Amino acid sequence: MTIVIRLQQTATDAQRSEVVERTSRTGVVPRVHTPTMVSAPGSLDAVKAALADLDQVAEVAKLSADYPQAAKAARDGGSMVKLGEALIGSEEFTVIAGPCSVETQSQLSKTARAVQQAGAHALRGGVFKPRTSPYAFQGLGRAGLDLAQVAREETGLPFVTEVVDVRDVEILAENVDMLQIGARNMQNYALLREVGATRIPVLLKRGLAATIDETLMAAEYLLDGGNSQVVLCERGIRAFESGYRFALDLTAVTVFRERTHLPVIVDPSHAAGATDRVIPLALAAAACGADGIIVESHCDPASALCDGKQALPVEDLPELMQRLRFAATAGGKRLSAPAGRPGWQHARLAV
Amino acid sequence: MTIVIRLQQTATDAQRSEVVERTSRTGVVPRVHTPTMVSAPGSLDAVKAALADLDQVAEVAKLSADYPQAAKAARDGGSMVKLGEALIGSEEFTVIAGPCSVETQSQLSKTARAVQQAGAHALRGGVFKPRTSPYAFQGLGRAGLDLAQVAREETGLPFVTEVVDVRDVEILAENVDMLQIGARNMQNYALLREVGATRIPVLLKRGLAATIDETLMAAEYLLDGGNSQVVLCERGIRAFESGYRFALDLTAVTVFRERTHLPVIVDPSHAAGATDRVIPLALAAAACGADGIIVESHCDPASALCDGKQALPVEDLPELMQRLRFAATAGGKRLSAPAGRPGWQHARLAV
Amino acid sequence: MTIVIRLQQTATDAQRSEVVERTSRTGVVPRVHTPTMVSAPGSLDAVKAALADLDQVAEVAKLSADYPQAAKAARDGGSMVKLGEALIGSEEFTVIAGPCSVETQSQLSKTARAVQQAGAHALRGGVFKPRTSPYAFQGLGRAGLDLAQVAREETGLPFVTEVVDVRDVEILAENVDMLQIGARNMQNYALLREVGATRIPVLLKRGLAATIDETLMAAEYLLDGGNSQVVLCERGIRAFESGYRFALDLTAVTVFRERTHLPVIVDPSHAAGATDRVIPLALAAAACGADGIIVESHCDPASALCDGKQALPVEDLPELMQRLRFAATAGGKRLSAPAGRPGWQHARLAV
Amino acid sequence: MTIVIRLQQTATDAQRSEVVERTSRTGVVPRVHTPTMVSAPGSLDAVKAALADLDQVAEVAKLSADYPQAAKAARDGGSMVKLGEALIGSEEFTVIAGPCSVETQSQLSKTARAVQQAGAHALRGGVFKPRTSPYAFQGLGRAGLDLAQVAREETGLPFVTEVVDVRDVEILAENVDMLQIGARNMQNYALLREVGATRIPVLLKRGLAATIDETLMAAEYLLDGGNSQVVLCERGIRAFESGYRFALDLTAVTVFRERTHLPVIVDPSHAAGATDRVIPLALAAAACGADGIIVESHCDPASALCDGKQALPVEDLPELMQRLRFAATAGGKRLSAPAGRPGWQHARLAV
CATH class of the missing domain: 3.30.70 (Alpha-Beta Plaits)
Incomplete structure (x- = not known):
């Protein structure tokens, strides 16, 4: 006890x-x-x-309770987490997009501009990559942060990146806008403690076989450390089917809503494993009431060093955003037009 | 070989x-x-x-191929299956709603009228219920068909019901509009052969641990028997999480689209296991491009003999339908207004 | 309620x-x-x-209780089911072996003799085969029963076969010694009711995604019909791993022991999916305390019409039986020598 | 590529x-x-x-290949890893036992002596505990190492403990005999790299939803760092069943044998989740050909700070060891008598 x-x-x-x-x-x-x-x-x-x-x-x-600080009862209404101009958990649906990995300045900047022009709210990009094989591309490391800094300045977009090592927490916290803890590290408690000691927004991905309550107890490590800027992310669970990578678990999203005040976003890319499935799953996430999505997008998927098969070409971002306006409306959120495109209004019933 | x-x-x-x-x-x-x-x-x-x-x-x-007749390559474009006035697989999103079980005339008729007034296209209701426990309510059996006949006549809605025994196929095929083969019988090949020999529309639910290809091979049994009126239904897979009943597998819906010409609808109720989760999951299904949904609804969920916890009260059907219009639009379908409510138009971008 | x-x-x-x-x-x-x-x-x-x-x-x-008749509390001590000379659930470990499918008289008789000579207790062989594909070999049907009858007479072994259609229950019950209800039909309640109405021993396989309690409720259908000759069979659950067919769930065997008085045997073949893995898994089953195994064996695996990859060549049966003697001893059972081989004693500690 | x-x-x-x-x-x-x-x-x-x-x-x-250094083809015959007097991967079956957590000197020493007297080969005990809840007992930390040092000296048993933080690798490598990387950290690549840089034996547990190949690629990180002293451990996978904690995946053990030269042991305790199931699963592991087991045992399970429900009371260790002799024999290994008990011979056929 x-x-x-x-x-x-x-x-x-x-x-x-x-x-x-x-x-x-x-x-x-x-x-x-x-x-x-x-x-x-x-x-x-x-x-x-x-x-x-x-x-x-x-x-x-x-x-x-198992997670007294993450539990819904811990506060009135849902938490919101500020990321640049976006407020994740508010009525506005948040879109984070960008490449799996930061590769070159040209790749990142080109992708970032497309992300910004499509009206998305933040740029994602891995510099430290957790890879199943030791022989796979492991990311540019700290060198990637310089490229990200340029892209942030060029577009004004906040930058989200994954942290995989307790020894990198400090430098990342100083140089990026949100730290992602990936599915494979969701129960790396040393890392959770270290990130919990910072005050930077955190995107905590659910492990691929983590229960809802285990995920909330992982979030509790962060909250218990004093970091209240926690956003959860559903990214698909491991299932028996070999036709896709993971089963996107939107049923879990509805249960997270019942159990926690923390915002919940969805990563449709890793479950899909193939470009054509990404938009449908992103729309499903918005319709079921998620607070946002984080989606892999690339200016040239065919040449991507990592996960190119599931990267949405930046040319498809406008279609994604337009359709998301309907799906988010169904889900009870809204997705506003990007700055400078006032005609692109909120979807509503045309009676 | x-x-x-x-x-x-x-x-x-x-x-x-x-x-x-x-x-x-x-x-x-x-x-x-x-x-x-x-x-x-x-x-x-x-x-x-x-x-x-x-x-x-x-x-x-x-x-x-494993399923030469169900495979996408077997025909140009998607199949459509006629169910009353609805054409499942067309541009119009189809909604089937009704109680888990047919219980009484009053219950069924009251629910059916609400289903019809909300603008849904067909009535569901079990008369033969496959139940995990031999002591649970097993349905009214053939007596339930008389109640269904009254509800069909009162509302004009086609009636969809489950078949669980080869010996019931004939009488059901004569008295209902669509036969459902449930998840637990998806690989009951004797039943598939028998239903494949009829020419009545079939709703084939994916087994709770069936792969996509196994599901398509089950459909192949029906097609191979000469019954081309086959609609697939995703209803959630068994996962490790105890916070809900099943993980609704919308990733699979996107893969079915790639592999088969058969229409695919979604049952959001059994995965949800709780009323409040049903609308979000129904919306997610529509947004990801499903051809329709089949949803449990009841005029008095608290008194339902089966699955009352997940039954949508009929009072919530109008909200479901209204929000579905947005979600289906996102998903590339449309959901028309019910007859007599011309003002209730198709959702569209209000630029 | x-x-x-x-x-x-x-x-x-x-x-x-x-x-x-x-x-x-x-x-x-x-x-x-x-x-x-x-x-x-x-x-x-x-x-x-x-x-x-x-x-x-x-x-x-x-x-x-969910399964008052199957529950451990329903009787003192474990149930035993007689199959030929064997008593499944007794201190003696039971071995059932034979081909996936009955193919020809020569194939079945040759295999049966090897099974008998190795000291196994019963012959298995499918005549009605539930197959994932409608184009796969579906078994010889009733014609196979004649071949089985010859093999029974030649060897004295009781014959175990699967029933997949309610309309076949009567003829099978008259012609074989034990009816198998396969994993795919575990929740085919019409079939369970029909078999429950007979008094022939039943081998009820756990569904590939059935929980322990769902399996026991399926058994309850049989018991509730008055058939008390029920043996459960663990045969592997569907998991995320693609390197084998199923994950043999021996943890479940230990839990069945706690919850029911029914005997539990294990099918190591379908989980294995490859011959070399069958003996290790059979030994594991015996060591963890199962009451017996049912194993696929064939006189010529390379020519088998079904599941040849996982069939144990009959030449390997003596090794299996000899090693099983040690494993069964570890598991608290014994495996006696075949008739006419008195020197082949029970394994015991040689202190 | x-x-x-x-x-x-x-x-x-x-x-x-x-x-x-x-x-x-x-x-x-x-x-x-x-x-x-x-x-x-x-x-x-x-x-x-x-x-x-x-x-x-x-x-x-x-x-x-995905894991050229871990693959079976990388060397002739299986690898062996020395742990104290034991040689994991040899013909001798290895038993590692001890408490989930090091709690007090008395608890550890008492348990260690029982482990040694039963004839087991190594002592396990956690000092850094990865716990699902931040409020659960997290282990004694470095203070626990002093207690372990006493127990090692008292019994001569080598000591195995888990490492959860890259910053602890050095001190642990200097003070213990084998580092365990737990299931939740199997894909914590920073930790794998750091442990791969040492030359201390490593026990790498398979993640609870890791495929066989992902596990071998995690091992490849260690081998690629130059640490060839790697032992794999199957400890149960996450399944849909709520009656136990994990499904012990012995089918995977048979596949590991085909794909890698690394020794494979089994942890029966975490899958079991209950004391009475531990011995049957340990025996199953031995019978299916594992190289050893690692089992939780405690001198007073009722008072354990962690996982007491699944801890084998030390009084049961002799029974475990005696029955393991039969199971290991079935599996093709042997388990020798503890020093000073020459009468306790190797199990063999008593013809």
């Missing part, structure tokens, strides 16, 4: 240390989560007895 | 019998699929030799 | 009819399971009130 | 640098794997042309 000890807001460091020490003496190892919250495995009665006479202790109780 | 023997269109019964007999003599068991098609396991050379001098033989070849 | 009404042992048919009729008047559809058991969906209070003054009613209660 | 460039054994650092630089000029990013192996994405012709006149280049070729 996990015991949660909540301290008075006025508790001093010394007072907290005393709580920790007394709790330890019951034979367990306490953990300080925030200045006013300590947890420990163990017996409720034993811990209560050990702390009985301490004024700085506000409450000693069993953990009330 | 499977050998396919195609006969001349002019081949007589006696000529076909000779083909069968000669093929048997190579030590295999031939199967007559249609008057001009015979198949057999075995060696191509041996069968060719056995039939070499027969004029009625047009071709002896290896089976060219 | 399901209500179970138990009648006095002395209840007459007329008294039972009165119970059914009164229960119907509460607005539900009762079902007679056995002469002394009736069930109905509905309200406990309403049904109790309706039957309050009837002496023939012994008890009106909520259904106590 | 991945291009592999192999250099002459005599190539100098400067010569390798020239290869890297010339390859880069074709527009790709080369990666140095070993002193004589460089890889790069890109065009075979372009890279060949760029390196055509360099004597230090022995071969330029497409990557011949």
